[in-house]
Amino acid sequence: MSANPLAGSDVLSADQFSPDLCGVVFERARQYREALANEEKLDELHGRVLVNLFYEPSTRTSASFAAAMLRLGGQVFPISEIKSSSVTKGETLADTVRTLDQYADVIVIRNPEVGAAQEAAEAAEHPVINAGDGIGEHPTQALLDLFTIIEERGGPDGLTVTFVGDLKYGRTVHSLAKLLSRYDVTLNYVSPKSLGMPTELKEAVTVGQHETTDLESVLPQTDVLYVTRVQQERFPSKAAYEQAKGNYVVTPESLEPAKDDLVVIHPLPRVDEIDRRVDADPRAAYFREVKNGLYVRMALLALVLDGAG
Numbered sequence: 001m002s003a004n005p006l007a008g009s010d011v012l013s014a015d016q017f018s019p020d021l022c023g024v025v026f027e028r029a030r031q032y033r034e035a036l037a038n039e040e041k042l043d044e045l046h047g048r049v050l051v052n053l054f055y056e057p058s059t060r061t062s063a064s065f066a067a068a069m070l071r072l073g074g075q076v077f078p079i080s081e082i083k084s085s086s087v088t089k090g091e092t093l094a095d096t097v098r099t100l101d102q103y104a105d106v107i108v109i110r111n112p113e114v115g116a117a118q119e120a121a122e123a124a125e126h127p128v129i130n131a132g133d134g135i136g137e138h139p140t141q142a143l144l145d146l147f148t149i150i151e152e153r154g155g156p157d158g159l160t161v162t163f164v165g166d167l168k169y170g171r172t173v174h175s176l177a178k179l180l181s182r183y184d185v186t187l188n189y190v191s192p193k194s195l196g197m198p199t200e201l202k203e204a205v206t207v208g209q210h211e212t213t214d215l216e217s218v219l220p221q222t223d224v225l226y227v228t229r230v231q232q233e234r235f236p237s238k239a240a241y242e243q244a245k246g247n248y249v250v251t252p253e254s255l256e257p258a259k260d261d262l263v264v265i266h267p268l269p270r271v272d273e274i275d276r277r278v279d280a281d282p283r284a285a286y287f288r289e290v291k292n293g294l295y296v297r298m299a300l301l302a303l304v305l306d307g308a309g
């Protein structure tokens with residue numbers, strides 16, 4: 001194994017990340033956190049260019065990749081108005097990516113199709129980072145979720161992590177369950193029956209798993225509560241969405257039976273699944289999680305671009 005196993009690599013799936021490799025990323029993320037806290041000016045990606053190729057809406061993910069690149073001295077150009085690009089002229093994803101690959105050193109892609117990031121990686125010579133492929137995966141979000149769990153609780157080993165919400169369409173859940181499956185954790189899946197964890201995911205996960213529709217039954221034993229939004233845009237109809245939403249709302253009252261050192265995380269955006277009054281609870285870590293996303297994405301960019309230029 002080279003000193004930097006991610007040099008020149010694509011980041012497509014959580015499956016790529018062993019605990020050792022997560023350790024490499026997180027160590028670098030902590031270095032950047034400290035450097036930023038000390039107001040150091042970092043310049044190691046000077047002259048490097050990132051393309052943010054977003055076919056789906058994004059606030060956090062595109063902004064945090066952009067901020068990460070800029071904080072390391074690199075530059076960014078976004079292609080997010082896909083309607084005004086060649087896609088509307090019938091260009092294939094592969095051709096769009098092959099073209100942008102001529103201008104950029106790294107491509108961050110979000111697309112509604114499962115497997116789109118893989119397809120992009122096959123078309124590009126430079127590293128491609130999956131920022132969400134439909135209901136497939138969102139590996140960089142899972143890395144920052146895991147980093148947050150480690151920073152908040154000292155590590156995932158021995159913890160019970162409860163996923164609640166839309167486990168069927170939630171790609172962040174899919175990636176994080178895969179990543180956590182390499183550790184000594186217990187996973188609870190809480191959702192309406194129609195939004196349960198996909199069978200292929202449950203088969204891929206190798207740790208203890210427990211499925212229920214009843215959050216109260218598992219909350220007292222939970223160490224990490226991973227709350228997700230019902231993914232409106234993935235539903236076949238508005239009526240189906242209306243029926244599925246609003247089943248689980250985390251409130252100060254509902255958290256009363258939970259542990260004092262519970263950690264509540266959420267990939268955001270939130271709709272109404274966490275009452276805003278919960279934000280003042282020290283156990284609410286979702287905005288700390290956003291900050292962690294910056295450090296983790298700085299680490300990923302620095303590692304994949306190391307020696308790849």
Ligand code: NCD
Nearest residue numbers: 060061132172229267268269
């Ligand atoms: C998530 C996503 O896009 O999958 N958002 C994010 O990247 N933080 C979760 C979501 O949209 O609900």
